[in-house]
Amino acid sequence: MSYRNFINKLISFSLIKKLFKSMRDDYVILYYHGVISDEKFKQLQGPNKNLFVTRSNFIDQMCFLKENNINVISLDELCEQNFKPKKFSVIISFDDGYKDNLKIAYPILKKYNFPFIIYLIPKILSEKPWVWWLELWSQLEKKNQIFFENKNIDIHTEKLKKDLFFLIKKKMKNLKIYDQKVELKKIFDLQKLTDMSDFFLDTNEVKTMITDKLITIGSHSMDHLCLKNFKKEEVFNQIKNSKEFLEKTFDFKIKHFSFPYGQNQDISFYEHEILSKLHFQTSVTTFDYSYKKFNKFYLTRCSIGPNIKKNDFERKLLGVDKILRKIFLR
Numbered sequence: 001m002s003y004r005n006f007i008n009k010l011i012s013f014s015l016i017k018k019l020f021k022s023m024r025d026d027y028v029i030l031y032y033h034g035v036i037s038d039e040k041f042k043q044l045q046g047p048n049k050n051l052f053v054t055r056s057n058f059i060d061q062m063c064f065l066k067e068n069n070i071n072v073i074s075l076d077e078l079c080e081q082n083f084k085p086k087k088f089s090v091i092i093s094f095d096d097g098y099k100d101n102l103k104i105a106y107p108i109l110k111k112y113n114f115p116f117i118i119y120l121i122p123k124i125l126s127e128k129p130w131v132w133w134l135e136l137w138s139q140l141e142k143k144n145q146i147f148f149e150n151k152n153i154d155i156h157t158e159k160l161k162k163d164l165f166f167l168i169k170k171k172m173k174n175l176k177i178y179d180q181k182v183e184l185k186k187i188f189d190l191q192k193l194t195d196m197s198d199f200f201l202d203t204n205e206v207k208t209m210i211t212d213k214l215i216t217i218g219s220h221s222m223d224h225l226c227l228k229n230f231k232k233e234e235v236f237n238q239i240k241n242s243k244e245f246l247e248k249t250f251d252f253k254i255k256h257f258s259f260p261y262g263q264n265q266d267i268s269f270y271e272h273e274i275l276s277k278l279h280f281q282t283s284v285t286t287f288d289y290s291y292k293k294f295n296k297f298y299l300t301r302c303s304i305g306p307n308i309k310k311n312d313f314e315r316k317l318l319g320v321d322k323i324l325r326k327i328f329l330r
């Protein structure tokens with residue numbers, strides 16, 4: 001039996017469930033990327049599949065929150081309550097600004113009156129929307145064997161395609177969007193890059209969305225930059241410029257930041273300083289720092305990817321994995 005199944009089985013006993021409930025944090029911040037139709041999800045291949053949940057799974061998850069009378073609050077409310085909500089609470093967040101956040105997730109969240117935050121990347125709002133991970137995989141899928149033979153790469157198996165994806169990813173994490181485009185054009189001999197307008201929200205859509213008080217927007221840095229790979233000055237500019245761009249474009253106070261790629265394992269207090277200086281109120285990461293001292297600039301989030309069934313979702317809300325890490329890593 002896998003760890004996942006074992007824990008799921010364990011928490012099906014009400015006493016154990018109660019025990020975890022008494023030990024868990026006061027809140028959980030969930031994070032998503034895209035929410036797509038079940039049909040589209042079936043067609044997805046490769047590592048990017050992990051970025052999406054199906055519409056039907058998302059509905060199940062939101063239903064679970066509603067049925068169990070779980071308090072869903074905004075990040076602002078969490079700050080107002082000094083990170084100690086009276087009742088166990090859930091915060092819903094989305095990274096990168098996928099268009100389906102508006103087309104698919106929003107109507108479901110609206111139905112339940114659940115607030116949520118979307119962390120946006122100004123560079124893909126101000127220019128033609130484009131991200132390296134979608135381009136890279138689609139090129140790897142498209143390219144025929146001859147292309148790779150010329151480059152002396154064996155692309156016969158899915159595994160090799162994935163290996164190549166992660167190899168190039170390493171390089172992409174050292175570059176800004178402009179240079180990522182140059183690099184991928186070079187690797188794949190491309191004249192033109194893929195138009196991703198259908199994948200990402202545009203400024204008008206964001207403007208419409210934020211007229212609804214349920215929605216908060218935050219920054220995900222100018223270029224979706226892997227901050228730890230860049231000099232301090234660049235990091236400062238990325239955070240500062242993204243905040244300024246979003247505030248100017250949307251007339252919306254930007255108080256929340258999300259680290260692209262989740263940030264490195266070691267907490268760097270330099271970014272903490274920048275965020276504080278620029279009057280951010282929170283920053284979220286994808287790593288679990290909960291066993292370290294509380295820090296509002298490194299709030300841990302709980303990732304909701306594909307294949308999260310109802311009992312997995314419940315396990316995540318009970319914070320079981322987090323509690324076990326806390327016990328063993330303290």
Ligand SMILES: [Zn+2]
Nearest residue numbers: 095096260261
């Ligand atoms: Zn991201």
